[in-house]
Amino acid sequence: MIEEEKLESLFEAPPMGEQERMVEALLFASAAPMSLMEIENRLPHGCDAKEALLHLGKRYEGRGVALRRIGDTWAFRTAADLGFLMQKEQVEVRRLSRAANETLAIVAYHQPVTRAEIEEIRGVSVSRGTLDMLIELGWVKLGRRKMTPGRPVTFIVTQVFLDHFGLETPADLPGIKELRAAGLLDNRPPPGALLDEAAEAVDDQDDMFE
């Protein structure tokens, strides 16, 4: 017992200000509230976690974040009166479907392009929903009518599209060969891709979402 005490005094504990910083960092990074024991086990020898927590709690009084005691454990929580800020819209990120990606790519590369031209390039009929949705997203808009019989409407990409993809002009779109050379594209379609596509073409109508 006496031995132990002597040993402890050899390694002096860091000053209380430092201990407070340590507890602050530990609680911030921890995925779950921590008990006194857990905190003490992580601190250098001779630290007084209880005391450090006391100081820390005082420091955060009235701040946007508070040190909270939850049962036997401790954690930082945002101040209760600011809860309204946390009521965030939960953004659900969805990837565009293959059909939408392909249609968008064709509009970007071939604009101004008519619906019939898109269908010819894709080799599949384009469902109404696909173009509608790209328009709703603000990535595609109607362009000028084509000066061909029937004067069909054309589609072009928007400024929002260019901003989203970090392009200055549609001409900034990388060429296929370039990307292939950079190793960013597969050289060959995966085996069986041709068959898959034929099958997919049938149910392309409503696969806007993946």
Next chain:
Amino acid sequence: MIEEEKLESLFEAPPMGEQERMVEALLFASAAPMSLMEIENRLPHGCDAKEALLHLGKRYEGRGVALRRIGDTWAFRTAADLGFLMQKEQVEVRRLSRAANETLAIVAYHQPVTRAEIEEIRGVSVSRGTLDMLIELGWVKLGRRKMTPGRPVTFIVTQVFLDHFGLETPADLPGIKELRAAGLLDNRPPPGALLDEAAEAVDDQDDMFE
């Protein structure tokens, strides 16, 4: 316009101390860095997030948790000198190959940089997987096309990269000023290369579009 101003004055912005608390709560709660715009969108009308961030940064100076600027975004991160306490939170950082390390450094210091420039600096062709992997890690992305003949695509580093290495901006890269002053970040073509390049540019032109 006048209507708008009237509307604003109806809702007076909270005092700066309160704004600071709000920003503190928002950033404390989020693991991902937030842009000024994201913060402002969440704050009540009329708040000055920039000013609040300034106050907040000062308040956390020397603490166990620090307010960090990462490109255009902000986040709280634990102080780097306390990393030794965090064995439990440590994730295994994948060691990059030497080729990947060098390629990453070249992209960071020379950005925006083309694949050909990377190869010229390293004196070897960039293997397929290297850039791919850096892109997958989220550290490198495609930049704008270079305004040189052929308009090749360029690569640049991302915010995730800055966050990972604790950099505010690419200008904070270690030693970048000295390297620039020494001319080591210049794109110096080999003597007599002008003819070759002109020939190459013509080739590239063809590659642009398929």
Next chain:
Amino acid sequence: MPDDFMQETNELNARLAAEALVVDVEGFEGPLDVLLLLSRTQKVDLRQVSILALAEQYLIFVEEAKRLRIELAADYLVMAAWLAFLKSRLLLPPDPKDEGPSGEELAAHLAFQLERLEAMRKAAARLMGRDQLGRDFFVRGQEEIYARKRVVRFEANLLDLMQAYARIKTKDDFEPLSLQRDAVFTMEQALERMKGLIGEAIEWGELMQFLPDAWRHDPKMRRSATASTFAAALELVKEGRMEIRQYQSFAPIEMRLKVDA
């Protein structure tokens, strides 16, 4: 003689370097990497490195690798050829009629490349030596965003777009294999025809006489018909129903009905 002595030590250094390198050529990231290591044996600032000495060391390295039958990538040999050229430029007095860059210019650029590569290596090391997220400093462990409203945001990046476009474009390159059949006279057709004709071929007749009229003019069709008729004739010879002969290489091939049997 200090000069001799210098030369000897240089040679010794070069030999040592070459041996050290040849052991482990796999570990190098190309010729520039080798040159960078060799330049360190000169123990001077990279700005003052002797490119001439370096070129020599490198050429020794390549020779040594060849002698030991170590497979060197083409890059290494290209560099060796270029350095040999550079060496001759550095040694010979400049030719005023020569329009290309001078040996000094080329050497200065190589020195610059080495210095730049070295600088990037050091930069990479310093970068990796920095405090890193998830190792030295950490993000908030418990996020506190309470979900209330669901908003769907669609995400697509440039790569998705490119891949989609590439998919459409490569589809065109991969049409199912189908042969152009209209210019092919099949072996079956030829055999059928020959069986009908051999009864009358009592005299020796040239192969070309057996071709159908319609197949004698267009060169592609004639080639096909000749091949299949010849193959059909061989088949009939094998069955013992025909005889075939040719007096010398490239002489006309003749055939007739086999009479005896």
